Amino acid sequence: MGLTVLFGGIPQKRKSWGEALARELSDRADVTVALDPVRTDPQTVDAVVYDPDGPVSDFSIFPRLRAVLSMWAGVETIVGDPAIKVPLTRMVEPGLTEGMTDWVVAHVMRLHCGIDRHICAAPDAWDPWHPPLSRFRKVGVLGLGELGSDAARMLARLRFQVLGWSRTAKSLDGVDCRHGEDGLEAVLREAEILVLLLPLTSATENLLNAERLAMLPRGAMLLNPGRGPLIDDDALLAALESGQVAQAVLDVFREEPLPSDHPYRRHPAVTVTPHIASVTRPETAAAALAAQIRRLADGAPLEHVVDRDRGY
Ligand code: NAP
Numbered sequence: 163m164g165l166t167v168l169f170g171g172i173p174q175k176r177k178s179w180g181e182a183l184a185r186e187l188s189d190r191a192d193v194t195v196a197l198d199p200v201r202t203d204p205q206t207v208d209a210v211v212y213d214p215d216g217p218v219s220d221f222s223i224f225p226r227l228r229a230v231l232s233m234w235a236g237v238e239t240i241v242g243d244p245a246i247k248v249p250l251t252r253m254v255e256p257g258l259t260e261g262m263t264d265w266v267v268a269h270v271m272r273l274h275c276g277i278d279r280h281i282c283a284a285p286d287a288w289d290p291w292h293p294p295l296s297r298f299r300k301v302g303v304l305g306l307g308e309l310g311s312d313a314a315r316m317l318a319r320l321r322f323q324v325l326g327w328s329r330t331a332k333s334l335d336g337v338d339c340r341h342g343e344d345g346l347e348a349v350l351r352e353a354e355i356l357v358l359l360l361p362l363t364s365a366t367e368n369l370l371n372a373e374r375l376a377m378l379p380r381g382a383m384l385l386n387p388g389r390g391p392l393i394d395d396d397a398l399l400a401a402l403e404s405g406q407v408a409q410a411v412l413d414v415f416r417e418e419p420l421p422s423d424h425p426y427r428r429h430p431a432v433t434v435t436p437h438i439a440s441v442t443r444p445e446t447a448a449a450a451l452a453a454q455i456r457r458l459a460d461g462a463p464l465e466h467v468v469d470r471d472r473g474y
Contacts, residue, residue, distance in 0.1 A: 183444075
């Protein structure tokens, strides 16, 4: 029997994804990709491609459901859904990883080199400040999964002293890997620039609270392309006020879009980017999604299945 996959992306993505998936699955007459949830009979759907911004959020209407394939790497909006009793997979694909590493490297370099000093300088300023060499700069990366490990390795290749932290022990070339609560404190005590690439779970919410922000070297700089609730916002604002944190680049927030009156918006030491650090692009991700669909059609085990108990 054939397999029907319902694409749950936002309507503006249907054309590009529909074409890319049709190319990737052109040899599979047994697979149908349905692009419009309104015109698709839920009784016929075997798998849903889930986009948190898309129109599909009620999974109880699909009696034949065999899998939910998330288009996003972060699954906090869906991982606790009791209507999903089938495997839930998260997005792992080279473009998502490369895009994130580009964003992380760009902003680490910007903070490291003090580029804002010159971009934001008065027209008659002459501020001959030299950054330390990257070999003397310590960068911490919290989260060493698909995204964090690639960014950490790239930063190490750029000669930074990279400290990484994950839940379980890891070994990565050029990265001083730590884990556990002691490991977190060791990384925070050293990290002049800290990158958050953790998933949002009950264990990571408000991880960066006042106590942990106080562990950072004074004047540390922070990048958050992970998820907004990893940070206690009041604690970060207080740390920015006191100079404990010198600069923050924030891509993700508790509420998105970030409200226009939020204190981050006009804070001179905060850069807001609108959840664009990386994205799942059909050019690179359709092959990964098609591979999961093939596995499902062939009865093979899916990859990147979310562990519901861990929450990621
Ligand atoms: P991943 O492969 O699942 O990696 C998660 C990493 O975090 C792993 O190293 C994991 O440790 C670690 N971790 C999880 N819980 C932890 C805890 N309680 N204590 C210590 N370490 C913990 O995820 P990913 O693909 O790298 O993605 C990471 C996150 O990036 C996503 O969840 C999403 O929130 C965010 N993201 C943001 C954007 C954007 O545009 N801003 C785009 C994509 C993704 P173990 O290795 O020991 O399991």
